[in-house]
Amino acid sequence: xxxVDVKAGRRIxxxxxxxxxxxxxxLPAPQTEDERRRLANYWFFLVAICQxxxxxxxxxxxxxxxxxxYLEAATRRRAEVFTARRLSTLTAPELQAMxxxxxxxxxxxxDRVEERLEQLHRCASLLLSDYDGDVNELYCRSGGRLVGxxxxxxxxxxxxxxxxxxxxxxxxxxxxxxxxxxWELKDPQTLRVPVDYHIMR
Numbered sequence: 001x002x003x004v005d006v007k008a009g010r011r012i013x014x015x016x017x018x019x020x021x022x023x024x025x026x027l028p029a030p031q032t033e034d035e036r037r038r039l040a041n042y043w044f045f046l047v048a049i050c051q052x053x054x055x056x057x058x059x060x061x062x063x064x065x066x067x068x069x070y071l072e073a074a075t076r077r078r079a080e081v082f083t084a085r086r087l088s089t090l091t092a093p094e095l096q097a098m099x100x101x102x103x104x105x106x107x108x109x110x111d112r113v114e115e116r117l118e119q120l121h122r123c124a125s126l127l128l129s130d131y132d133g134d135v136n137e138l139y140c141r142s143g144g145r146l147v148g149x150x151x152x153x154x155x156x157x158x159x160x161x162x163x164x165x166x167x168x169x170x171x172x173x174x175x176x177x178x179x180x181x182x183w184e185l186k187d188p189q190t191l192r193v194p195v196d197y198h199i200m201r
Contacts, residue, residue: 019155037181038082039182040139042075042082044135047173048169051112053067053107054067056099058100074099084124088125091117092105122159123161126158139183140144146191147188147190162168
């Protein structure tokens with residue numbers, strides 16, 4: 001039989017409450033308004049295609065990486081591509097080239113290429129048709145609220161990769177834009193901890 005030790009739980013919670021996590025190296029804060037806009041769009045599209053990244057691996061900048069680490073490092077080299085207009089016409093070879101060590105499509109270890117490409121196309125298309133091609137428009141329309149009618153969670157659920165019932169990708173994305181200072185959330189108490197082992201590992 002398992003019992004909960006409430007006193008031990010409170011002691012641990014007390015210690016954890018005093019810890020500070022420095023996210024500066026992982027999620028650098030934007031320096032300009034233009035950078036704020038570009039980073040929000042970058043994270044939006046990157047999280048959208050982050051699933052089953054076990055096959056993704058290689059060396060970027062002399063470092064061997066895999067999974068999410070590789071996905072982020074490789075795409076940062078072509079961060080300018082992460083706009084709705086550009087991604088709406090991205091081809092499979094272009095996606096594979098971006099996610100290879102040497103920009104040669106055949107050298108990419110990315111799997112489910114067509115699925116990810118379709119996710120990018122659909123997200124880009126909806127952004128262009130309904131949000132002026134900019135994910136920051138979701139933030140403006142929601143007033144920075146997560147929940148309720150017209151809230152960020154509802155708006156994000158219109159995009160196929162973010163439509164899962166437990167909203168894992170939505171919370172991962174919102175954690176990133178909030179922690180890096182891109183978006184100020186009006187009801188941060190409703191932000192749940194996203195359990196995404198690809199990223200958290």
